[in-house]
Amino acid sequence: MSGDTRATPGPARTLPLPAALGGVRIEGPADVLLERPPDLEQDVRGPLLAAGHGPAATAAPGGSL
Secondary structure (H helix, E strand, O other): OOOOOOOOOOOOOOOOOOHHHOOOOOOOOOOOOOOOOOOHHHHHHHHHHHOOOOHHHHHOOOOOO
16 A cells, blocks of 8 residues: 555454555544564563573574574
């Protein structure tokens, strides 16, 4: 999607949008779910290490460093 594109998904439908889109305006009633890929170091490995898990547990998500 680019420019002044409009999309009207039906009820209970999903409209995935690329992150590179920049800005989006949503009109009307809608449930919006924002998602981003996790930062493996900050969101996964850091909390595992802080909780006392060892190198094997911290290397498993996403493979070894």
